[in-house]
Amino acid sequence: MDCKPIKTPMATNGHLDLDEGGNPVDKTLYRSMIGSLLYLTASRPDILFSVCMCARYQAMPMESHLIAIKRILRYLKYTSFLGLWYPKGARFQLVGYSNSD
Amino acid sequence: MKQNSVALSTVEVEYIAAGACCAQILYMKQTWLEYGVVVHKVPLLCDNESAVKLANNAVQHSHTKHIDIHHHFLMDYVAKGDISLESVGIENQLANIFTKPLDEARFCMLRNELNMLDLSNFTKKMKLCVVLVNRFCFAHHAYQK
Numbered sequence: 001m002d003c004k005p006i007k008t009p010m011a012t013n014g015h016l017d018l019d020e021g022g023n024p025v026d027k028t029l030y031r032s033m034i035g036s037l038l039y040l041t042a043s044r045p046d047i048l049f050s051v052c053m054c055a056r057y058q059a060m061p062m063e064s065h066l067i068a069i070k071r072i073l074r075y076l077k078y079t080s081f082l083g084l085w086y087p088k089g090a091r092f093q094l095v096g097y098s099n100s101d
Numbered sequence: 102m103k104q105n106s107v108a109l110s111t112v113e114v115e116y117i118a119a120g121a122c123c124a125q126i127l128y129m130k131q132t133w134l135e136y137g138v139v140v141h142k143v144p145l146l147c148d149n150e151s152a153v154k155l156a157n158n159a160v161q162h163s164h165t166k167h168i169d170i171h172h173h174f175l176m177d178y179v180a181k182g183d184i185s186l187e188s189v190g191i192e193n194q195l196a197n198i199f200t201k202p203l204d205e206a207r208f209c210m211l212r213n214e215l216n217m218l219d220l221s222n223f224t225k226k227m228k229l230c231v232v233l234v235n236r237f238c239f240a241h242h243a244y245q246k
Contacts, residue, residue, distance in 0.1 A: 096128070
């Protein structure tokens with residue numbers, strides 16, 4: 001993929017909407033992209049929010065939603081070196097963060 | 102999570118969200134107990150100070166007296182010392198990365214806080230780094246004792 005890399009997975013103003021007047025896209029393709037990205041969230045929690053946002057529209061995906069997914073892919077291209085690492089023998093502590101939306 | 106009531110204030114919203122988070126922490130505590138890890142006063146950080154005050158101090162107030170009683174189970178666990186509800190500044194609220202789209206600076210900062218590492222040059226340098234971090238944690242732990 002020769003896409004232009006980008007530093008965040010989603011635009012800051014970017015709440016998606018139903019976009020009922022938009023161009024419908026292939027549902028199977030859209031859902032399979034969501035499926036792959038959801039699998040990836042296990043090791044990349046930073047894309048969790050943007051993937052879940054896109055997953056809300058899989059009943060009737062439009063072109064604008066597909067563009068949002070492609071932005072996540074561009075972000076992943078830029079940050080393919082990141083990952084979680086659980087070292088052996090590390091001490092850990094439990095801290096909860098709560099927020100509402 | 103499905104919303105089943107309309108909240109009247111942000112305090113109520115945050116209070117209910119903290120209650121849901123508390124349930125998750127209790128579950129996690131229980132799981133850890135099976136591995137022999139015992140934790141007390143698990144910090145639960147919430148960015149709404151009024152919600153924190155409400156859980157720590159059970160007073161009746163005209164703005165909060167309508168909150169359904171089952172949301173107040175959080176209060177019991179705070180009183181028992183299983184969890185400790187603390188307030189946190191908005192800039193240190195790690196959960197923000199999961200609830201709203203952020204700009205680049207905040208996003209990268211919170212991503213680092215999630216301990217996401219650069220795994221591309223996974224070399225001796227990295228291992229040394231981990232040894233140092235572990236030592237620091239050990240020293241910290243010893244200090245707390």
